Amino acid sequence: MHSRLTHLIQSAVAACLLATAPAWADSYKGPTPPAVYTQECGSCHFAFPPHLLPNASWQRVMHGLDKHYGSDASLDAATQKQIDTWLQTYGGQGKRAREEPPQDRITRSAWFERKHREVSAATFKRASIKSPANCTACHQDAVQGDFEDDRVRIPK
Known part of the structure; x- marks a missing residue:
């Protein structure tokens, strides 16, 4: 009886963890x-x-x-090296970085297009959003790495 109860509790805990797993998928708590x-x-x-x-x-x-996507975003050599080193250290990790998107645009990646397939081109063109690259327009906590679906607020 004890082992059956233990098994039931373990199964319930596992089910809870699996149920919350999708919530973890769209959060990024990487390095500052x-x-x-x-x-x-x-x-x-x-x-x-x-x-x-x-x-x-x-x-x-x-x-x-x-x-840089139509703009000159040149930096001095030391600054460029510092940023490049940080990006090379922490970039390319996880499921989102499995492939190089066309033109190295995040908004052209397969995962971005899949996650935003229900958002129309007209929505992205709204004055309150301006472009698909303006993550913070709809994802209020994007700066903290939070892109959770249940916290998306699409502005009018």
Whole structure:
């Protein structure tokens, strides 16, 4: 009887853990980015968590800052090296970084497109959102790495 009760309790605990597993999938509690990353990259756009791209993509992004998606985002050599080292250390980890997306764009990756397949192009073009790359428009806690579906708020 005791072993059966133990088995039932273990099964219940396992079921609870499995039920909450999807909630973990869209949260990223990685390392705190260095201030230089947040300052430099976050001055123009959301400073994306490094796990969203594979290392090869981050390397191309960092070595093409003079033509960074249509803008010159050049940095001095020391700053570029510091950010590049951090991205190479913490990037490319997890399921989101299994493939290099077209043009090294996070918003063109298979996982991004799958997670946002129900969001229309018109929604992304709203003045309150502006583009698919503006994560913080809908994911209020994106800066903390929280992209949970149940906390998405799409602005009008």
